[in-house]
Amino acid sequence: MNKNTHPNFPDLKNKRILITGASSGIGKGMARVLANAGCLLVLHYNSNNDGIKQTLESVLKLGIEAEVLKCDFSNLEKVQDFFTNAWQIYDGLDGLVNNAGVITKSLSLEDFIATQFNKTLAVNLQAPYLLSVAFASNCKKIGQKGVVVNNSSVHGQASCEWFAAYAASKAGLDAMTKVHAVEWGKFGVRVNALSPGVVPVERTFDILHKPEMIEKWLGAISVGKYGTVEDMGMATAYLLSDATKWMTGSILTIDGGLISRGNYPYR
Template sequence: MSAVSGRTTVVIGGASGIGWASAQLLAAEGATVVIADIDADQAAARAGELGGGARSVRVDVTDEESVRALFEGTASDLGSVDITLNCAGVNLPGMIVDLDAASWQRTLDLCLTGAFHVIKHSARVMGAGAAITSITSLNARQPAAGFAGYCAAKAGLAMLTQVAALELGEKGIRVNAISPGLVETPLVTGLTSVPVIQDDFTDNTPLGRNGQPSDVAQAVLYLSSDASSWVTGEVLDINGGAHLRRYPDVMKHLATLSG
């Protein structure tokens, strides 16, 4: 029997990308998966693809009531919540002098306040042995021109993870995060589809390739299972070594291309 077999698992942002790859792996390892996403139709389709006991719920992480209802409803219907993965995120870029406050606020609301709602309401229904994992970013430690809101929110999420681990340790709940580099998902096609930007990412990644969602899913499985039962407050780099070099100047490339 696998280490997550039979565990009730909520994957927020599970309808796409890293969340979907993780949901597939956790389900294959025997977890009972709830795909929770703002895109209700896609979440329902994904739950249908998983089959078995998988189900879907619409949630908006920026809306605390919606997050509370997700966790209380899941615990009530399925008996417990044992594993939570939070993948919701957005990057609305712009140089600071040009960045409108609404874009800044939206990025923080989704990436940081949303994660706070998820950790808070997840932990309230969890018991000893449970695990919460959030997806932060290489930009939690590596600054990128034009990504002020995203870098600030993801750095905040790394610290939020550590504070939550400190507070929840005595309940036996582990809280960790993963910081991926460039992973091929719909979120980053605006980067991977521009050859000069893609080349810069490759040059700045010692292992010389982009990540795949499955690369991150393997780390999610580890942090969600008892294999990591003495790991909490960890922010794990999964990036082909990109944290050892520098973040590409995406905005400069875009400015050059637009003449």
């Protein structure tokens, strides 16, 4: 139990949510917003021990319960056991946020045996598939409603050179979102995706704030600003909450107007 509620999302109080990839960037922002809304959190990470410690400390300070679980999703055989452990922490889960991802940048002609391609598909698409299926199957078994939020990318809709693996994984996630929504709506599991544009995170902060990058990106983003991890957290809370109880199978583009222009800039 905890003291927090969010005025916009009061129904999220005490909801049990698994966030994958919570050790940095957008996952960290999601964790903070959901903690402020009073959720009980299972925070997943892979390798960033310091990052997940920071996320955990920041949400515990907000007075909620949270637990940490580690798993490398490139090893798909581990994913089901990971989910079973996550489900058991609070004796069930109300929501699954598939946020973990690898942002692979590689030229296809330099990835002949598809090493980067296969790893990207495993982490960004196959692991979310396994987690989603395990989650929906448990919800169905016990007759409980549930919500899945898949963190996709505008690269699923419009991309550029270097991103064959990443764009394929995100376009696949968008397609999977729609099919799972169709399959699972009848027993009360909603599935939606976020499609973010450019959000500076620890990994990209310095490069995105170089003068030439600011000129290029902020010139292309209609609102003239990068997104923040809190923007992404708020959109996640919205999709998890009853505010969107009639919404499923949607891909929510959240990019400051970047791809509406139709000229995704070259990297």
